[in-house]
Amino acid sequence: MPEVVLRKRAIIVEEIFHEGGPASPVPLKRGAAISVIRNPFAGRYVEEIASFMDDLKPLGLEMAKALLAALGGDPASVEGYGKGAIVGAAGELEHGALWHVPGGYAMREILGDAKAIVPSTKKLGAPGTRLDVPITHVNASYVRSHFDAMEVGLSDAPKADEIALVLVMTTGPRIHARVGGLAAGDVKGLDGLR
Structure with a gap:
């Protein structure tokens, strides 16, 4: 199995007070963890790559823990999440x-x-490519107030032989969410949908 070689990482946290309407008494926090790694498969076609997911699992867990800490450290405060990757x-x-597996399961864990x-x-x-990472509610994908995205990227990544791996978490809905649908307070959370 290839070794995970980390070149750099970053954590970005936004605090959103309003989007033009009244200021929220508690700002929405939206954060991203980005890790830039060497792509062990760059420059050639490799048939069997799936085992590299197991190699990425410790990095996923480390990123998820660091992002949670940057958002205040309380797992109960996180209401939305998403993940993404930019391949050089x-x-x-x-x-x-x-x-998919190392990033998603790390946050769920x-x-x-x-x-x-x-x-x-x-x-x-x-390098410099931006990625819009989609966000949904952590327990019910149909909670419309939590449909969101966070744009992320780094000025010098990914290089041609790298991958930028991204995790995103939020502490609540869009700051002025008011378009109806299933409310977060009404989630049953049995199937991940409603």
Whole structure:
């Protein structure tokens, strides 16, 4: 199995007080953890890549813990999440798909009993590429107030032979959510949908 070689990492936390309407008494926190690793499959086609997901699991857990700490450390305060990957130009989109299990299950593990699937996105890109990471409620994907996204990226990543791996968490709904649908307080959380 290839070794996970980390070049750099970053944590970004936004505090959103309003979006033009009244200021919220408690600002929404939206945070991202980004790790830039060497892509062990860059520059060539490799048939068997799935085992690299196991190698990425410790990094996923480390990133999830660091992001939770940056958001205040309380798993109960996290209401939304998402994940993504930007693959450098010498890689392929499938290399970003390797992040599905290690990234998603890491967040679900540290948040306790999160039921909803972790939404995801991936793309190929050069250094400075931005990625809109989708966000949904941690226990029910149909909670409309938590449909969101966070744009992330780093000025020098990913290089052609790298992958930028991303986790995102939020502490609540969009700051002025008011378009109806299933309310977070009405979630049953049995199937990850409602």
